[in-house]
Amino acid sequence: MSEKNQNTNQQFTQWVDDYSDQLYSWAYHKTSSKEIAEDLVQETFLSAFKGIDNFKNESQPKTWLFRILNNKIIDHYRKAARKNEKLVDNEFLHTKKTDDLFEPDGHWKMTGFNAGWEEEEHLLDNHEFNVVLSNCIHKLPEKWRAAIESKYQSVKKAEEICKELNITSSNYWQIIHRAKLQLKICIEKNWMT
């Protein structure tokens, strides 16, 4: 091994010790799979090792490693969304549920939901609410989850995201629309104002 690699190796052994558990916990939280989470963390350290020249002390190692991990998590969602043919049925069921919020003429159904939770102060600082919303996100169909997560966690443009998910641009915001409706249903079912 070259001297450069030896020094890098020492550095990385320290980083694995310091950050692997946190990275693993986060990956497991996002994927609900021990195997996938372990793979993603391993891939993260490997990518970081190969790309160490890009680090250059510009940020905290922890921030840098989490950024790499989050990108790999997004890629994982996208691959899963593209691969799974069964999604067609799964999406159909979820779409029916969200369409069901509206009357045929497009008005909201007066079902008694919509408890006004959006008016609560500091809702996003509330740990329990965050747990409820996280669980609701986990229940989204894979493709919807991929679409909605991509929007916020990536600098890629909408066109690229559409290409990777194999959807049209109008499909993209329609999927986000349905995802948000499903999240709304789930929140209102699980959160008491």
Added chain:
Amino acid sequence: MGQYSCKKATEMVEKRSITGLTISESLKLKLHLSICKACRAYQKQSELIDTFFENNDGQENDLKVIENNELKSFIIAKLKDQ
């Protein structure tokens, strides 16, 4: 073309944040929101969910940490092969 239904209005709320709206679409949406309380609530809910995702990165720090020592050993060994 007529006014927006609630279903259409909520779709346009999302379209607005992704591709933007035409002037016509924007006016129709504003009109609907001005007279529909339920859709104003939806808009707020949608924005709340947006903010949750935008803040999501910070949550890495709040998460309960699971110990996985086998993973550490495995990774360290793998890096030595690089």
